[in-house]
Amino acid sequence: MERFAEKIVMVTGAGRGQGRAHALRFAGEGAHLVLCDLPAARGDAELDPPATVPYELSKPEDLEETARQVQALGRRAVAMGADVRSLEQMSAVVAEAERALGPIDVLVANAGICTSNPLPTMSVQVWQETIDINLTGVFNACRAVIPGMIERGHGGRVVAIASMAGRAGWENIGHYAASKWGVIGLVKSLALEVAPHGITANVICPSSVNTTMMHNDSSYRLFRPDLENPTREDVLPAFASVNVIPVPYVEPEDISDGVLFLASQEAAGITGATLSISAGVNALNI
Amino acid sequence: MSPTRFTGKVALVTGAARGQGRAHALALAAEGADLILCDIGAGEAGTIGTLPYALGSEEGLAETAGQVRALGRDALTCTADVRDSGQVDGAVAAGLERFGQIDVLLANAGIASISRIEDMPDAMWREMIDINLTGVFNSLRAVAPHMAGRGYGRIVATSSIVGRQGSPNIGHYVAAKWGVIGLVKSLAIELADRGVTVNAVAPTSVDTEMIQNEGFWRLFLPDAEQIREQDVRDAYTALNPIPIPWLQAADVSHSVLFLASDEAKFITGEVLPVALGWNARNAS
Numbered sequence: 001m002e003r004f005a006e007k008i009v010m011v012t013g014a015g016r017g018q019g020r021a022h023a024l025r026f027a028g029e030g031a032h033l034v035l036c037d038l039p040a041a042r043g044d045a046e047l048d049p050p051a052t053v054p055y056e057l058s059k060p061e062d063l064e065e066t067a068r069q070v071q072a073l074g075r076r077a078v079a080m081g082a083d084v085r086s087l088e089q090m091s092a093v094v095a096e097a098e099r100a101l102g103p104i105d106v107l108v109a110n111a112g113i114c115t116s117n118p119l120p121t122m123s124v125q126v127w128q129e130t131i132d133i134n135l136t137g138v139f140n141a142c143r144a145v146i147p148g149m150i151e152r153g154h155g156g157r158v159v160a161i162a163s164m165a166g167r168a169g170w171e172n173i174g175h176y177a178a179s180k181w182g183v184i185g186l187v188k189s190l191a192l193e194v195a196p197h198g199i200t201a202n203v204i205c206p207s208s209v210n211t212t213m214m215h216n217d218s219s220y221r222l223f224r225p226d227l228e229n230p231t232r233e234d235v236l237p238a239f240a241s242v243n244v245i246p247v248p249y250v251e252p253e254d255i256s257d258g259v260l261f262l263a264s265q266e267a268a269g270i271t272g273a274t275l276s277i278s279a280g281v282n283a284l285n286i
Numbered sequence: 287m288s289p290t291r292f293t294g295k296v297a298l299v300t301g302a303a304r305g306q307g308r309a310h311a312l313a314l315a316a317e318g319a320d321l322i323l324c325d326i327g328a329g330e331a332g333t334i335g336t337l338p339y340a341l342g343s344e345e346g347l348a349e350t351a352g353q354v355r356a357l358g359r360d361a362l363t364c365t366a367d368v369r370d371s372g373q374v375d376g377a378v379a380a381g382l383e384r385f386g387q388i389d390v391l392l393a394n395a396g397i398a399s400i401s402r403i404e405d406m407p408d409a410m411w412r413e414m415i416d417i418n419l420t421g422v423f424n425s426l427r428a429v430a431p432h433m434a435g436r437g438y439g440r441i442v443a444t445s446s447i448v449g450r451q452g453s454p455n456i457g458h459y460v461a462a463k464w465g466v467i468g469l470v471k472s473l474a475i476e477l478a479d480r481g482v483t484v485n486a487v488a489p490t491s492v493d494t495e496m497i498q499n500e501g502f503w504r505l506f507l508p509d510a511e512q513i514r515e516q517d518v519r520d521a522y523t524a525l526n527p528i529p530i531p532w533l534q535a536a537d538v539s540h541s542v543l544f545l546a547s548d549e550a551k552f553i554t555g556e557v558l559p560v561a562l563g564w565n566a567r568n569a570s
């Protein structure tokens with residue numbers, strides 16, 4: 001079944017993790033991909049990779065690898081280093097992609113970071129970087145893609161990735177929670193503005209997903225503050241304790257199922273919605 | 287997505303005589319499911335005195351079954367009033383006897399009537415809660431032990447976009463539809479460790495007899511002498527950010543089937559607004 005034959009799909013944060021999984025699933029259903037993730041460091045503080053993230057982010061080779069895997073599925077891929085914090089860089093990706101592949105039909109605003117810090121002592125830099133990437137980054141990607149969608153008049157789809165932290169408060173990740181609540185407000189408002197143009201905009205809220213964002217020392221310490229050097233085995237029960245369905249996390253492909261559904265023709269009547277793919281955490285909430 | 291997501295599955299649909307229930311049943315059959323089809327049946331309809339329209343008929347239920355069979359799937363029809371737990375349990379028992387399993391329950395049966403709360407008669411309130419809330423409880427409870435025992439199940443209840451906010455003239459309906467969401471979320475938690483997911487859809491207006499009747503049209507045009515569907519299209523359209531007046535029943539089926547599919551195995555306790563963007567104005 002090919003729901004996306006010859007569609008052009010743009011994914012931010014496509015170097016690995018969920019972004020890569022979505023790209024490959026779209027390619028598997030016939031789409032061509034516009035892929036972006038962080039560019040190589042340039043020694044320029046403004047454009048250098050995020051400084052507050054205690055785990056490694058994607059490297060240019062990771063993005064190349066996603067592109068290679070898309071191409072191995074027989075689809076075309078344009079991969080560009082671009083930081084979602086920069087509207088200029090997002091606009092450059094869109095311009096190059098539309099030149100090389102054609103107009104973008106689907107935007108998956110997925111790039112994000114997760115750091116932990118209690119709010120009373122959080123530095124402005126930690127706060128700002130999370131807001132800049134997780135919230136302003138989604139704005140920038142939408143801002144770069146939407147005007148073309150409106151102008152062409154063929155509709156379009158936006159799917160942004162928030163989090164269950166965008167539906168509740170959470171200790172030690174207040175900046176992350178604020179950024180993800182912000183994404184939902186942004187996307188609901190965008191949905192209202194673009195509804196007359198046949199464009200839908202929706203949000204997916206995962207709980208834990210089996211990616212580097214969960215599997216790193218900083219995250220392990222957040223879940224097991226009682227241990228000095230928690231291991232994967234130490235944290236799995238703690239991860240699972242957050243979820244209602246007793247699994248430590250869902251796989252990136254489980255999120256892809258929801259992303260592709262919301263991007264499909266079948267979801268034409270759904271916009272401004274949040275879809276929680278969160279092993280039931282949302283059952284404890286609105 | 288594969289076109290045969292429901293091969294080998296058995297689904298029970300309440301309120302299957304027409305409307306959304308029929309559309310969901312046919313969509314499931316088209317993807318391989320066998321169906322247990324329930325509706326209130328003849329005679330009973332007359333006992334619902336507070337509705338501005340008639341309920342589904344025996345012939346309607348038989349017609350749904352015929353259409354399922356025309357798709358090459360098996361269908362069992364059961365007359366059951368969802369208000370009566372004995373009748374609902376009976377339908378489940380008959381379904382299990384025939385098919386040996388129930389994989390999917392769509393708790394879809396419902397009614398809509400109109401009154402401001404200050405003027406609402408007891409009977410109207412009670413009928414609404416009995417059907418739209420207790421009816422869903424009866425249906426969920428009837429399949430829960432079987433599904434939990436097998437370690438597999440998909441339940442999708444039909445709430446409404448007004449189950450996410452307030453609305454005048456239908457306060458009893460709004461209360462029942464909020465109630466459905468609380469019930470769904472709670473059962474989702476109770477069954478989370480046994481392979482059963484429990485979710486809801488929250489549609490905006492759907493083009494079925496429930497809203498296509500003079501009683502509902504008159505809410506929009508209280509002073510008109512005669513009203514036709516075309517007179518209210520603009521008023522219904524104004525409710526939805528995506529500027530169309532109503533969904534077709536089959537549009538809702540896409541989301542119901544997604545939630546009932548294995549693609550949604552980690553989605554539970556969730557409410558999916560199939561609401562043309564109405565939900566963008568609230569928290570859902």
Ligand SMILES: NC(=O)c1ccc[n+]([C@@H]2O[C@H](COP(=O)([O-])OP(=O)(O)OC[C@H]3O[C@@H](n4cnc5c(N)ncnc54)[C@H](O)[C@@H]3O)[C@@H](O)[C@H]2O)c1
Binds near residue numbers: 207214
């Ligand atoms: N993993 C989880 O448990 C989880 C839970 C809920 C939500 N999320 C969200 O899912 C999304 C994807 O995360 P993931 O789990 O795949 O983690 P990940 O760290 O594997 O992937 C995130 C990607 O975004 C990229 N990125 C970060 N900052 C960027 C920037 N400024 N510009 C461009 N790209 C940038 C990273 O390089 C990386 O490739 C994120 O928005 C995240 O907040 C993740």
Ligand SMILES: NC(=O)c1ccc[n+]([C@@H]2O[C@H](COP(=O)([O-])OP(=O)(O)OC[C@H]3O[C@@H](n4cnc5c(N)ncnc54)[C@H](O)[C@@H]3O)[C@@H](O)[C@H]2O)c1
Binds near residue numbers: 302307324327397445
């Ligand atoms: N039509 C809309 O605009 C709309 C919008 C949101 C939600 N809904 C909900 O969707 C569901 C399906 O409604 P529809 O639009 O298909 O309307 P409908 O009236 O065409 O179908 C409802 C079916 O439920 C059956 N039913 C009613 N009471 C019953 C009872 N006590 N026992 C067994 N069956 C009973 C009816 O006979 C009918 O066949 C309902 O729960 C409704 O509240 C409808």
